[in-house]
Amino acid sequence: xxxxxxxxxxxxxxxxxxxxxxxxxxxxxxxxxxxxxxxxxxxxxxxxxxxxxxxxxxxxxxxxxxxxxxxxxxxxxxxxxxxxxxxxxxxxxxxxxxxxxxxxxxxxxxxxxxxxxxxxxxxxxxxxxxxxxxxxxxxxxxxxxxxxxxxxxxxxxxxxxxxxxxxxxxxxxxxxxxxxxxxxxxxxxxxxxxxxxxxxxxxxxxxxxxxxxxxxxxxxxxxxxxxxxxxxxxxxxxxxxxxxxxxxxxxxxxxxxxxxxxxxxxxxxxxxxxxxxxxxxxxxxxxxxxxxxxxxxxxxxxxxxxxxxxxx
Numbered sequence: 001x002x003x004x005x006x007x008x009x010x011x012x013x014x015x016x017x018x019x020x021x022x023x024x025x026x027x028x029x030x031x032x033x034x035x036x037x038x039x040x041x042x043x044x045x046x047x048x049x050x051x052x053x054x055x056x057x058x059x060x061x062x063x064x065x066x067x068x069x070x071x072x073x074x075x076x077x078x079x080x081x082x083x084x085x086x087x088x089x090x091x092x093x094x095x096x097x098x099x100x101x102x103x104x105x106x107x108x109x110x111x112x113x114x115x116x117x118x119x120x121x122x123x124x125x126x127x128x129x130x131x132x133x134x135x136x137x138x139x140x141x142x143x144x145x146x147x148x149x150x151x152x153x154x155x156x157x158x159x160x161x162x163x164x165x166x167x168x169x170x171x172x173x174x175x176x177x178x179x180x181x182x183x184x185x186x187x188x189x190x191x192x193x194x195x196x197x198x199x200x201x202x203x204x205x206x207x208x209x210x211x212x213x214x215x216x217x218x219x220x221x222x223x224x225x226x227x228x229x230x231x232x233x234x235x236x237x238x239x240x241x242x243x244x245x246x247x248x249x250x251x252x253x254x255x256x257x258x259x260x261x262x263x264x265x266x267x268x269x270x271x272x273x274x275x276x277x278x279x280x281x282x283x284x285x286x287x288x289x290x291x292x293x294x295x296x297x298x299x300x301x302x303x304x305x306x307x308x309x310x311x312x
Contacts, residue, residue, distance in 0.1 A: 001159060001198075004191030011188045012179055021190055025049075028190075031197040036143055036151075038166055045149070045166040048180045049193050053135040053152035054078040056165035057102075059184065060131045060148045061086070063173045066100035072114070073276035074107055076133060097127030105144055106136035109273045109289050111233030112226045113137075116144035129172060135163075136233065139200050147172060153192065157294040158199035162192030206297045215292075218305045222312065224287060226277050232292040235274070237283055239312060246288050246311065253307050258289040 004024065009017035011025045029047050033039030038047075050056040053076075061069060061083040069086035070093060071079050079102055080086070086102070087093065095101055101123060103116050120130040124147070132146040139156030143149055152163040167173060175182035207215075212231040216223070224235040238246055243259040250257050274284040290304070 001191040001195040004194040007190060011190055025188055025190055025193055028193040028197040032164065032193075032200055033166075035197075035200040035203075036138065036166070038143070038149075045168055046170050046181075048165045048167065048183050049188055050163045050165055050184060051161055051186070051189070052154075052163040053133065053150050054082075055184075056150040056152075056163050057131075057133060058082040059165050059173070060150065060167075061100070061102065063176065063183070064100045064129060064131070064148070065172055065174060066129055067098040069100050069102070070095060071102040072104065074109075074112075074114075074273045075102060075104055076108060076135070077272075079104075079133065095123045095126065095128045099123070099128040100131060101128055102131045102133070104133040104136070106134075106141070106230055106233065107226075107273065108136050108233065108291075109271060110224055110226050110235045110277060111136075111229040111231075112277075113141075113228045113230060116146055120145050120147075137230075139203060140232065141230070153196035153199060156199055157202070157204070159192050159195040162189050162196050164196075205294050207292065207301065211298050211301065212292060215301045215305065219290075219308060222308070224274075224277075224279065224283075234290040235287050236290055236308070237287045240286070241311060242285055243288050246286075249311060250288075250304075250307060255304055255307060258291075 007021045007024055009021040011018060011021040030039060033045060033047055037043060038045040048059065050059065057078050069083045070089050071083060071086045072089050103114055103119055105116050106113055116132045124130065130146040131148040132144055133150045134143050135150060135152040135155050137143065138151035147168045149166040154160045173183055176185065178185040179188055209231065216231055219234060219236055222236045222238065224237060247257060247259050270281055270284045274287065
């Protein structure tokens with residue numbers, strides 16, 4: 001990022017300083033694609049830098065050459081904000097030509113891995129496009145087969161305020177003019193792009209897969225099990241204590257967790273995602289989300305296990 005700040009010029013400017021910035025930006029673009037395995041052969045995607053996953057989702061959902069939008073019921077709120085009139089997928093939904101289907105790769109509340117590649121193989125033959133929100137999987141899992149993929153740098157240790165939309169072919173999108181080859185407004189965030197590439201290349205976790213699996217075993221009795229799940233996102237349910245009480249108690253012990261349900265205007269509302277997964281109201285009201293970051297240490301996992309056991 002320091003290199004990016006030192007090249008303080010607009011990458012779209014034609015002068016010498018601008019050309020230097022452009023070269024660095026294009027280098028970051030190719031480095032990111034290379035780490036993700038999307039930079040050559042039949043997986044040579046185009047990469048559009050954005051301000052994060054939310055903007056990338058907005059571009060995909062509003063600029064894709066599709067007449068109809070269908071989204072899974074467990075998508076991030078950013079998807080529903082970007083496409084408020086989209087249909088919600090059910091088992092009876094017919095998906096054909098002119099359709100854009102949005103299915104996230106890893107759910108941010110439960111850690112459930114959705115079978116995006118299998119779904120894409122099923123619907124792409126009929127002319128549909130598939131968009132997958134990979135904010136929770138990029139840099140951690142192999143990305144699924146899809147026409148468009150969304151990633152966010154801060155989810156894998158990069159800077160806040162930069163992400164990307166990866167597109168199998170620019171022809172899938174309507175350009176709007178401006179930067180990023182005309183597919184995005186706003187000057188490119190060069191320091192952020194360089195930081196994003198560096199974080200992906202580092203790929204460092206403070207914990208090993210074995211340590212994360214061991215942690216999963218320690219909390220297995222209280223974990224909501226919904227399909228195949230990753231080893232770094234957990235929905236934990238307490239036998240009696242509310243999610244809000246758990247959040248307060250754990251925060252007091254130095255743990256930053258999220259409530260599975262949120263309080264809005266004084267009314268307790270069930271998590272939309274947990275509801276879509278079919279989790280009972282009383283269970284959802286006692287469920288919190290625990291996410292392991294790239295910097296979470298083995299000691300922190302052990303301390304959390306002890307804290308959680310003391311509350312149960």
